[in-house]
Amino acid sequence: MITPRPHVAEIAPYALADLSVPQGVRAIELAQNESPYPPSPRAIQAAAAAASGARLYPDPDWRDLRTAIAARHGLAPHAILCGAGSMELIGALIRSYAGPGDKVLAPQHAYAFFQTATRLAGAAYVTAPETNLTACPDALLAAVTPKTRIVCLANPANPTGTWLAPDRVRQLRRDLPGDVLLLLDEAYAEFAPQDGLFDLIERGDTVITRTFSKAYGLAGMRVGWAAAPAAIADQLRKVLNPNNVNLPAQAAASAAIADHAQMTDTVARIAALRERFADQVRALGLTVPASHANFVLIRFQDAAQAADADRALRAQGIVLRAMGGHGLADCLRATIGTEDDMTAAATALTRWRQGSHKGEGQ
């Protein structure tokens, strides 16, 4: 018999979103935190032009792309590594710095891929309690042991949407032992009220990851990047596959980052729709933590009520993301879609709410 490595066999298949709706119903997918808007026209054009040169390998050093990223964020190009999505970089980083016998620590309801990547590295995944669905630096610090190699923190966080101000992240970094790597996953940084932790890179013990999948609307192109200290970048570089970011993807991302106004405009539109939708949901008596991302988390009375709402919305074609896998079975996560999508989602939730109240008190 052909047997896999035990730590691989033990891992459950990655929980993909259930996107099913009844036959004949038009689906409105609000389950994967994708942008409802197309990428910059300049990015589309650049990708199309690059495709004609696709007989050649892409630039293994991502020179144009990392130069564009560096210029936008005031970083040195050599501090930047690019990946086929930031997931590739997160996976490579955890594999490079944690293994059997080591622990990787994250907040309670953290991004699920942190756990997958940790287990694929053969390391143990542990979590620290959150406060009001928000990462708690004190709890993380209290959970650090001599075996802790990496602390993973998505800020803003997914699936909660909550955010720690830069000062609190800075303080967490200062209080962590110097031999604990801090992985700051800033996939939603463009949606946050404040930016600017890149100076932490200079400490030598912190890596920041970003993505083109969310604010830039390029999820299908698979481009992410990391800002890393030189010594860590050197190691990570060995672990990444050569030519990892394909030619059209590099061209699209370079063009997208140059079209800054298109991105900030998109983010502003999504944020406005998010606030309107969150208020509508709160008006139904449901809890929605303040979100600093392109989605909101909706908390129901209990898991049964969340499942009931999920079924009722799906019957109308509206697909939200169930959160049982994150220990939040009483929640659904709703990605912010177009204005029409969000009107449909709010209407469907209102209808469900009216229906679920029927019979109460009788």
Ligand SMILES: *Cc1c(COP(=O)(O)O)cnc(C)c1O
């Ligand atoms: C979407 C997301 C990512 C990014 O993924 P890509 O691989 O860059 O598409 C990373 N971290 C978090 C928390 C996310 O939600």
